[in-house]
Amino acid sequence: MSSKLKFWIYLSPLFAFILLGVFLFGGLFSDPTKLDSALVGKPVPEFELPDLYAPDRSHNESIIGGRVVLLNVWATWCPTCYAEHTFLNELQSEQNVYIIGLNYKDYSRADAVQWLQELGDPYQISLFDQSGLLALDLGVYGAPETFVIDAEGIIRYRHVGDLNPRVWREEVGPVYYSLLDGQE
Amino acid sequence: MLNRAKQLSIFLAVLWAAFTAGYSFAQGEFYAFETAQQEQMFNELTRELRCPKCQNQSISDSDAPLAQDMRQLVYQMVMEGQSREQIIDFMKVRYGDFVHYQPPFQNSTMILWLGPIAVILIGILVIYFQAQGNKRQCANIEAEDLTPEEEQKINAILKNNADNSVSQASNTNEERT
Numbered sequence: 001m002s003s004k005l006k007f008w009i010y011l012s013p014l015f016a017f018i019l020l021g022v023f024l025f026g027g028l029f030s031d032p033t034k035l036d037s038a039l040v041g042k043p044v045p046e047f048e049l050p051d052l053y054a055p056d057r058s059h060n061e062s063i064i065g066g067r068v069v070l071l072n073v074w075a076t077w078c079p080t081c082y083a084e085h086t087f088l089n090e091l092q093s094e095q096n097v098y099i100i101g102l103n104y105k106d107y108s109r110a111d112a113v114q115w116l117q118e119l120g121d122p123y124q125i126s127l128f129d130q131s132g133l134l135a136l137d138l139g140v141y142g143a144p145e146t147f148v149i150d151a152e153g154i155i156r157y158r159h160v161g162d163l164n165p166r167v168w169r170e171e172v173g174p175v176y177y178s179l180l181d182g183q184e
Numbered sequence: 185m186l187n188r189a190k191q192l193s194i195f196l197a198v199l200w201a202a203f204t205a206g207y208s209f210a211q212g213e214f215y216a217f218e219t220a221q222q223e224q225m226f227n228e229l230t231r232e233l234r235c236p237k238c239q240n241q242s243i244s245d246s247d248a249p250l251a252q253d254m255r256q257l258v259y260q261m262v263m264e265g266q267s268r269e270q271i272i273d274f275m276k277v278r279y280g281d282f283v284h285y286q287p288p289f290q291n292s293t294m295i296l297w298l299g300p301i302a303v304i305l306i307g308i309l310v311i312y313f314q315a316q317g318n319k320r321q322c323a324n325i326e327a328e329d330l331t332p333e334e335e336q337k338i339n340a341i342l343k344n345n346a347d348n349s350v351s352q353a354s355n356t357n358e359e360r361t
Contacts, residue, residue: 038280105249132253139278141236141250 038139039155044071044147045137052103052112052126063100063125065153068179070099070146070172072123072163073135075106076115078143084162085119091168092122097176101126104135104143148172150179213252215259226262229271230255232286236279 039045044064051057064071072088074081091097101123106112109128116126129135138147141160148157157175159167217223230244235251243251243258254275261271275283287293330338 038277132250136253136257137278139236139280141279 040158042155043153044149044155045134047127047134047137049127049129049134052101052109052116052128055109055128059125059127061153064149065151067098067151068176069149070097070176071102071138071149072099073102073104073138073140073143073145073147075104075143076111077107080162081144082119084144084164085122087162087164087168088122089120091163099123102134103128104140105130105132146172148175148179150182213255218263222262225268226259229258229262229268232284233258233272233275234283234285236283242285 044061046061048058048060051059070091074085088099092099099122101121103112103126106128109130112126112128116123127134132140138145139158144162146159146163147155148159150156156179157172159172161167163172215223215226217226227244231242233243233254235241235243235246235248235254237248237250238246241251243254245251257274258271261274266274272284281288287296289297
């Protein structure tokens with residue numbers, strides 16, 4: 001064996017270590033709780049859910065489509081939903097964003113209604129999903145989650161966690177506004 | 185006395201029934217099945233499907249409400265007579281490949297499937313080349329690295345050893361005779 005070859009062979013563990021180091025370093029900053037949605041690019045699943053305020057009124061998938069909407073999954077048992085609520089109110093009142101609320105497995109209808117009356121209601125339509133059926137079809141695994149849905153009713157983006165000015169500016173907002181521009 | 189015996193036999197009967205009948209428990213929930221196949225499929229699926237909320241727990245392990253819903257759904261689908269693949273696909277459509285503990289073979293999971301094989305192969309190669317190297321090193325000492333004096337010295341030692349062992353052997357022979 002020439003000494004040059006030997007040199008490289010003895011050095012190879014160092015390169016393997018550096019490669020592994022780079023790989024693991026990347027892993028340090030990835031969030032394992034953020035799952036890729038299997039539903040991005042697919043239409044919103046069919047559903048039939050009662051209105052939050054009026055138990056005898058029901059909505060189905062036809063309320064989606066025709067305009068770009070946000071679908072926000074929330075519940076009164078979810079502290080992060082409380083944190084993002086003020087921002088949702090701002091989005092609705094200041095930027096005129098059309099938001100559909102999906103109340104997900106809440107304690108009771110009354111609790112949810114009281115919450116909206118106290119904190120303000122940013123939702124154009126509020127769905128009441130006590131059993132979590134639509135949420136399950138949407139692949140929801142926690143609250144809050146927000147879906148950006150285009151005018152054809154196709155899910156374009158899913159954000160897990162709270163919406164706040166930073167997330168809106170950097171992630172969700174650009175998707176929403178590019179869809180709005182495309183629509184015009 | 186009789187009463188006691190009766191109690192005991194009832195207890196044993198209930199115990200027997202609990203072990204043999206098609207029931208399943210997961211997180212304190214109770215599921216009844218019509219056939220043993222259904223029960224087996226339910227148990228397998230709830231252990232193979234991963235809870236999206238509490239990662240690294242199967243839906244059979246987890247006490248999250250979401251896992252509870254998923255167990256209930258798996259139970260319903262098993263009772264409806266849906267196949268294993270149908271149920272897994274149903275979950276994958278909603279939660280992605282993540283939800284199944286057997287990742288599919290594709291570009292992003294290549295390292296997962298081929299990594300261990302690659303490590304074993306590299307290990308075998310390293311051992312092979314090291315063995316080769318050792319052999320060559322031994323050969324080198326004999327053929328090249330010895331000066332004539334060293335060779336003489338070694339020969340002398342070898343000869344000495346041989347004589348010793350011969351004399352030792354003859355010694356023992358003498359002792360025996």
